[in-house]
Each structure stands twice: as C-alpha cells, then as structure tokens.
Amino acid sequence: MPPVFSHGDLRLYLLNLLAETPRHGYDIMQSLAERTGGTYTPSAGTIYPRLAKLEDEGLVTKTTDGRKTVYEITDAGRAELQERAGDIEGIEAGLADTVRLIADEVRLNVREAMRSLRADLAAAATQAPRESPTTASDDARVRSREQLQRAEAAIAEFRGRVRGELRTHVARGGELASDVVDALNTSLDDAARAIGEALRR
CATH class of the missing domain: 1.10.10.10 (Winged helix-like DNA-binding domain superfamily/Winged helix DNA-binding domain)
Incomplete structure (x- = not known):
C-alpha cells in the first residue's frame, strides 16, 4: 500500500x-x-x-x-x-x-x-457422489461437515463485522481503548473454552 x-x-x-x-x-x-x-x-x-x-x-x-x-x-x-x-x-x-x-x-x-x-x-x-452404500456413520459425517461449514461461516461473518466496526471507528478518529481490546480477547477466550468443553462431552 x-x-x-x-x-x-x-x-x-x-x-x-x-x-x-x-x-x-x-x-x-x-x-x-x-x-x-x-x-x-x-x-x-x-x-x-x-x-x-x-x-x-x-x-x-x-x-x-x-x-x-x-x-x-x-x-x-x-x-x-x-x-x-x-x-x-x-x-x-x-x-x-x-x-x-x-x-x-x-x-x-x-x-x-x-x-x-x-x-x-x-x-x-x-x-x-459416493457410490458405496450410505451408512449411519456416513450420514453423521455429512451432517458434521455441514455444521462445520455453518460454524466457519458464522466465525467469518463475526470477524468481518467486528473488524469493520473497529476500522470504521478508528478511521473516524475514535479512540480504541486498550480495555476494549482486552475485553474482546477475554470474551473470545471464554467462547473458545466453552466450545472446547462442549466438543469434549
């Protein structure tokens, strides 16, 4: 640039x-x-x-x-x-x-x-498409991949929205305080921990 x-x-x-x-x-x-x-x-x-x-x-x-x-x-x-x-x-x-x-x-x-x-x-x-007969295990994998795509899309949408908000705020001369970024990091860590715990159940 x-x-x-x-x-x-x-x-x-x-x-x-x-x-x-x-x-x-x-x-x-x-x-x-x-x-x-x-x-x-x-x-x-x-x-x-x-x-x-x-x-x-x-x-x-x-x-x-x-x-x-x-x-x-x-x-x-x-x-x-x-x-x-x-x-x-x-x-x-x-x-x-x-x-x-x-x-x-x-x-x-x-x-x-x-x-x-x-x-x-x-x-x-x-x-x-697979030519082998579909099993319950195959169905579970297909559903999991679909949910994975949904999760990735949600993460990408969240990232884009937050990034856009932050960049617009700073571009307009707004102050980005360190405690706001700290709170964002804490929230993301909490969300990652909760997802990890839910997956291990």
Whole structure:
C-alpha cells in the first residue's frame, strides 16, 4: 500500500489545515482521516511532535481552551503556505491519487476473494457422489461437515463485522481503548473454552 504522505508533506498539510481554522489535536487527526477517506489515521504520537516543531519555528501558536489545546497558524505560517502554494496543490493531487490507488487495491482484493470463493463452490458442486452404500456413520459425517461449514461461516461473518466496526471507528478518529481490546480477547477466550468443553462431552 503506498504511503499517504511523502517526506515533509504532512508538516505542510498541517499548516494548510490550520490556515482554514484553528483546531485542536483530535480535530486535526479526524480531518486527516476524513480527507483521506479513512486510509490514513495518524496517531497522537505522529501529530503532536510535528505541531510542537511548527510552534518552535514560529509558524503556529497554541492556546488552552479548557482541557483542549487549540493550534492556530501565525502570519509567518501563512507566508510559508503562500510561498509553497504549488506544493500544496501537489499534495492535494497526491492524496487523491493515493486514495484512488488504495480503493482500487481493495476492490481488486475483493474481486480475487470472490473468484476464489466461486472456484471453491464450483469444485464442491462437481465432486462425484459416493457410490458405496450410505451408512449411519456416513450420514453423521455429512451432517458434521455441514455444521462445520455453518460454524466457519458464522466465525467469518463475526470477524468481518467486528473488524469493520473497529476500522470504521478508528478511521473516524475514535479512540480504541486498550480495555476494549482486552475485553474482546477475554470474551473470545471464554467462547473458545466453552466450545472446547462442549466438543469434549
């Protein structure tokens, strides 16, 4: 997957965001996620050091508004933006290209997965039926395989749904707390243990 920002471009793009309106750190991260279609969700460890550097250079100032620190571009920051207007246009065009490439890559992966699934289904449908007489043991094995497919489909659906929820939440700038992930791990361990116990009965 191509990088969203080339070296040094993020610094300039932060100035560009602050030229639109003063923002606090979370707002900046959320804006970046929105403008890249959720393909880039920077961490606080990426954004705040760059904001501090911009402040050291006299390009932004910060003020405290309750519990939030609000960053605002200075005249010197606006002057640099004006001097590098062509670079900003290039960054915007690069962002559009990168988002398009990532979207194409996702679509390609989905198409490949669908082709693989169709091939698997076609192979299963063309398998020759057994010619030997069907026994009770054979019936039990067939039922077990059917239930196994149901179980695997349920697991895949659960994985896709939870993964989608998590990715969407983070892409929109939401915080994913460690206790949420810990709770998820605990629940999955409990479910695996319960299934193992049920199978051993």
